[in-house]
Amino acid sequence: MKYCVIYVICMLLGSSLAFGQLLPPPQPPPHVYYDFFVTPNQPSLVGPDHTFEGSLIRISDTEILHLFRLDPGFEGNHVGNNGCIAKRMSYNNGVTWSEPQIVYNDEYDNRFSTAFKLDNGDIVAFFRRYYCYDTWSGVNVDSDMLISKDNGNTWSERIYLEDIGPSGCFMNVFKIHGIPGYFASTYANAYIDLRYSEDGYAWDSVCYVWDYRDSAHLQINEPYFASLGDGKVIGLFRAENRPIHQVVSFDSGKTWSQPTPTNIANGAFCPSPTITYSSIYDRALIVVTDRRGGNYDYINFYSGTWFYFAEPSQIMEMPLAYTLSGFLQRGQPNDFRMLGYPSVLETSDTSFVVLYSDAYKKHNSLEDADYYQTHVYINPDIYKRTQHISFDIVQEMVFDENPLILYSTSSSGLPVRFESTDTSVVTIDNNQLVFTGVGECDIVAYQDGNEHFFKAKPIAKRIQVAKASQEFVFEPLPTIRYSDKQIALPSNSSKNMKLKYEVTNTNVAQIIDSILYIVGVGNTDLVVTQEGNTLYEPFYAVIPISIDKSYQDIELSNIPLLYCGDVYTEVPRYSTASLPLTYTSSDTSIIKIENKQFIAVGAGQCEIIVQQFGSDLFYPVSKTEVVIVEKLHQFIEFETLKYVYGDSVIIPTVYASSGLPVQLVSSDTSIAQIVQNYIVLKKSGTVILTATQNGNKQYYSASAVSHEISVSVDVETIVQSEVQMFPNPSQGIVYVTNAQGKRVEVISMLGEVLLMQEKLYDDFIDLSELSNGVYTIRLYDDTNSESVNIVLHK
Structure with a gap:
């Protein structure tokens, strides 16, 4: 859409000579009429009060806060101790405004200078107090600040700004992209500095200074700065009776140029310029008002507002190449100087609201100033920029592979969309390729443009989708x-x-x-x-x-403690693979193995080796078990022999419970002698006989048993015998006295006659052919018989 503008300049004087040395504003190029539209002047705040020097603050999408200086009534003037800070609100982006309300007032002229909305929502408003000692003159008192935390509804007490240096007035607050915190421009006559604040409340840090106070050859003041993106920052200065001067920085304010004159307003002197950067168009809107004549000059009829909508690089690099985008004659043309001090706020992507003050002399010779406003509209099409798409894609793909996110960029930074030329091969969902088949198709990248960029040329990339491979999804097989x-x-x-x-x-x-x-x-x-x-x-x-092959195991239970003679039968016959087991004893004197049974034959410790020798399907296995065999306990039974009479040999009743032989020991062999565990009596007396059994591999030794016996040989009861036999015990030959001619019998303990001789011719009897033991030798004739027990011990 094109905007048709009727550009009218009311010429109160018919001759261009009325402009003196200053030419009228040039006619913009024809295309400007259609691309940059400035509405006619409209009274915004016209009345008896003197109003100027304001700031516009965005509160919401439609709400605007306007802060400014107000000197009330017919006595209001450019300066005056009745000057206060006022506000008004617009709820429709500057179409209409509320009535002014006083924000701050005291005994001085409270000269508002600028305001800014911090990132935390607080609004900081700066002003200086001025003491007027006559109608047009006075001195600065101090610099101060107010803070609102509720979008301008209420305000803090006055905050005195101490130690702010030579500058007495804050002119504008701004941010530089990529740098946290805030910057502010402040000024005094022939002096401008830049200040930095981390939080927007403390302003004692000076970043850069332009100081011409000593030479006074350049009377700079009323600066205005703006960040134009990509590290570019520009500042425009008022220069008394000279054109607007500018300084620039290409490194986000680290270094600066020196002030250079511009061709803004055709080189006319202008107070208080403004700069508003539009990131949408990447252009700066510069608005100034000129004071082309003296305080009273017919040339002032033709003063007005100048508009420039310029690319940052062009104006920063060529300060004398500003191209006019629009001009609007002052709202109340007269011969008194135009006051100016414009305030600008972007109200939408394609519009700005501009307020400025126009002045005239009242009947009391004081200055009156009223607010006028205009709206600037931008034709977005004319400022559209071309763009191009960068798009690359893997052209050979495989069906069913991981989803592919399409990635493409446009030089405009706008998002790129994609389409598939064959949805039977691939579809696109949220910039993600979704494979639907195999074959070939094109993926086309589009950027359709917007109000700032033309549609980009589509880029098509052909892709080929091949069959997907399959896999055997299985954990690697173990052994x-x-x-x-x-x-x-x-x-x-x-x-x-x-x-x-x-x-x-x-x-x-x-x-x-x-x-x-x-x-x-x-x-x-x-x-x-x-x-x-x-x-x-x-x-x-x-x-x-x-x-x-598989492994097998032998499941052995713990073999308990065995005792000699025990037979352990709880022996497994098969391995866990049901294969037969073999057993081997490391010491057969302790454990013998018969028919898969453990027989404890002796005391001690040995190992039982259990084996399974494997098969075609199972590995062999072997285990060793330790077996402990304990000896048995035994005791001795020994019949008591309290008194013994007569007999020369006694066969005692003595035995061990184990069945092992018992040994007898005599305490006095002259009374009783032990021969082959027989007791051979020698003479009368008392003797102790002790029976012992020392044990073996199967039995512990038995406790010894002792008996005291008395041997008594009673001569009255014993018939004196003439026959004597000796030695007793004998090793085989027994000598006999006084026995020749008698019958001899040798009888065993079982009563068996082992040897018989009718008549004894020799004086000895030969027993050497007999085994050790006790034998009875009997001698008898027709009238008498005698018997003697002889111990044979060879």
């Missing part, structure tokens, strides 16, 4: 053993398609319904196939499988 018996295999491929299995050696393994059954030991190949379809390639894989 397989015969005892594994069966292993479940995946039923489907990685693409959920049915798999087919075969084995090459059915003696080792077999396949039934995706189950691998182990039937033997050896090697085989597992053949895995999948036929594929229109979207997936067929799959074929051969997986070598080696099936090893």
Whole structure:
């Protein structure tokens, strides 16, 4: 859409000579009429009050706060101790305004200078107090600040700004992209500095200074700065009776140029310029008002507001190449100087509201100033910029691979959309390729432009989508053993398609319904196939499988402590593989193994080795168990022999419970002698006989048993015998006295006659052919018989 503008300048004087040396504003190029539209002047705040020097603050999408200086009534003037700070609100982006309200007032002229909304929502408003000692003259008192935390509804007490240096007035607050915190320009006559504040409340840090107070050759003041993006920052200065001067920085304010004159307003003197940067158009809107004549000059009829909508690089690099975008004659043309001090606020992507003050002399010779406003509209089409798309893509793809996010950039920074020329191959969802088939198609990248950029030339990239491969998704097979018996295999491929299995050696393994059954030991190949379809390639894989023998185990329970003579029968006969076991004893004198039984034959410790020698399917296994065999306890039974009479040999009743032989010991062998555990009596007396059994491998030694016996040989009861036999005990030959001619019998303890002789001719009897023991030798004739027990001990 084009905007048609009627550009009218009311010429109160018919001759251009009325302009003196200053030419009227040039006619903008023809296209400007259609691209940059300035509405006619409209009274905004016209009345008896003197109003100027204001700031516009955005409160919401439609709400604007206007802060300014107000000197009330007919006595209001450019300066005056009745000057106060006022506000008004617009709720429709500057179309209409509320009535003014006083924000701050005291005994001085409170000269408002600027305001800014901080990132935390607080609004800081700066002003200086001025003491007027006559109608047009006075001195600065101090610099101060107010703060509102509720969008301008209420305000803090006056905050005195101490130690702010030579400058007495804050002119504008701004931010530089990429740098936290805030910057402010302040000034005095022939002096301008830049200040930095981290929080927007403390302003004692000076960043840069332009100081011409000593030479006074350049009377700069009333600066206005703006950040224009990409590190570019510009400042415009009022220069008394000279054109607007500018300084620039290309490194975000680290270094600055010196003030250079511009061709703004055709070089006319202008107070208080403003700069508003539009990131949408990447252009700066510069608005100034000129004072082309003296305080009273007919030339002032033609003063007005000058508008420039310029690219940052052009105006920063060529200060004399500002191109006029629009001009509007002052709101109340008269011969008194135009006051100016414009305030600008962007109200939408394509519009700005501009307020400025126009002045005239009242009947009391004081200055009156009223607010006028205009709106600037931008034709977005004329400022549209071309753009191009950067788009690259992998051109060979595989169906069903991981979703691919399409990535493309436009030189405008606007988002790029994509389309597929064949949705049977691929569709696009939220810039993500979704594969629907195989084949070829084009992916086309579009950027349709907007009010600031033309549509980009589409870029098409041809892609080819091939069939996807399939995989055998299975954990690597571990070492397989015969005892594994069966292993479940995946039923489907990685693409959920049915798999087919075969084995090459059915003696080792077999396949039934995706189950691998182990039937033997050896090697085989597992053949895995999948036929594929229109979207997936067929799959074929051969997986070598080696099936090893299984391990077996022997389950032995702990063998308890055994005692000699015990037989342990709780012995397993088979391994865990049901194969027979063999047992070996490390010491058969302790444990003998018969018929899978452990027989404790002797005391001590030995090892039982249990073995299974394996088979075609199982590895051999061996275990060793330690067995401990304890000796048995025994005791001795020894019949008491309290008194013994007569007999020369006594066979005692003595035995061990183990059945082992018992040894007898006499305490006095002259009374009783022990021969082969027989008691041979020698003479009368008392003797102690002790029975012992020292044990063996099966039995512990028994406790000794002792008896005291008395041997009594009573001569009155014993008939004196003429026959004597000696020695007793004998080693085989027994000598006999006074026995010749008598009959001799040698009788065993069982009463068996072992030797008989009718008449004894010799003086000895030969027993050497008999075994050791006790024998009775009987001698008798027709009238008498005598018997003697002889111990034979060879």
